[in-house]
Amino acid sequence: MTPHDTAVLRVAGRPVGRYVTRPELPPRLSPRPYLHPVTTLAGTAVTELSPADHIHHLGVGVAVPDVEGSNFWGGRTFVRDQGPTELDNHGAQRHSSFQLRDPDGFVEELRWVASGAELLRERRTVAATELTEFAWALDFTFSLTNVTSGPLSIGSPATNGRPGAAYGGFFWRARKEESAPDVFTADREGEQEIHGTRAPWVALMGSTWTLIFAGATEQTRRDPWFVRAEEYPGVGSSLAAEERLQIPPGETAVRRIVTVVADGRISRLEAASLVRKAVSP
Template sequence: MPSHDSLVLRVAGRPVGRYVIRPELPARLAPRPCLHPVTTLAGTAVTELGPADHAHHLGVGVAVPDVEGYNFWGGRTFVRDRGPTELDNHGAQRHTGFQLCDPDGFVEELRWVAAGTELLRERRTVAATGLGATAWALDFTFSLTNVTPAPLSLGSPATNGRPGAAYGGFFWRARKEARTPEVFTADRDGEAAVHGTRADWLALAGARWTLVFAGATEDTRRDPWFVRAAEYPGVGSSLAHTERLSVAPGETVVRRIVTVVADGRPDRAEAAALVRKAVAQ
């Protein structure tokens, strides 16, 4: 069972991640449960929490910068014709309980609250599975239900006027190293070629580790990838890329991302094979 504030994910008894249930953070960082640290099977850390370049980047989790004007991402809010602006508009994700909690995964219920009002209710399902001696997979599904009596509009800095900044949804803040990580898909190389595109899988490779991300449902595969490598290492799946996403009262948005966490540097064929195995489990 988890402690009051965290639980440990394990693969075949080996710890590979800690899930922080109730992070103690200031309101402007949009407090939310997150995974950190996440490691490879060899013990190499592949996440960061509150790094100096972006204090509101919290390991692995779900964050949306604009839910009907409320910031569930943290930090400044991008305002059209004004740019990044400090606003008192931050929301928080509040853990309400686990429906299931095992060493290799959990099912969690959360409330997304802003200005004293619950906007969204989330069910989050996370599972860790082994893929061999050098890799494992993190299977992460989130379901967001509009619990208000009116439609909710989800946006991003891109939909609010900042080109190329369609972040919001699943997000993995990776480990920053001296060398910029490599980024590649089945047929593209480099941050510029991959960012904002749709691909069955996308890899981010550091000095001794590789993360391979895959959308595991049709809706998830339609979301373009948000990628950063040179400025900082991070990968996300964009809920609102060019247009805002409207969620009707009672409607549920579901996304599932499976991430292979590997030691070393798999080539394209190996990355694709690991993804196929991970999604099929």
């Protein structure tokens, strides 16, 4: 990996994230670009890369366990009536080019390839913005276009028979600490109460940091949240929760998630205020 394979995100001149475009990873991990480390303005890391509990978790990025049967998440594939199964079905997201590359963000073109065929073409737009002296926002938009000649669908273990496992889409693997992080929304608290529900935003709060995830478009807000706190800390937005997401030939699915990255432990009122500031209409 060379310096040309990475981009450093900066907020007010301070580095807050490192983006790796061409990671050197085994096929089983579904190689794909990712952000790691991502830090608060004070320098606290809030992501993990290939942790022992899930080595295919790669910081912040887009990962999907089932694109027409190909695994772009990494690890085992959930097979109906069989459970998690080792299959030789892993795809890779390949960086094509940067259309724009600035200190505070970039626009990237990617190709989603499996078994030698391109299934999806992605445009990824990422921007970092200062909110306050203790918080900044990561604005992450991805557009997936079906470049095949036929219909294509995205699934999850949930749509394949494993209730509660609707992971797939934007995913943030957070920093693991001795104690599980707190999880809350505007009106709910706890992993069990929030996982699989729809809410304008969800917060994950560690010992000295808080992450607040917000759907920034109406379509994104329709996707339920995938939340883990006790087993490991992670939050994602589910593309395929109850049914497979269909993308006809030539059409595009677009999602936008804005994440507030804050130093310290913050209240519901502070979280709501930061989300309002971070998510433009």
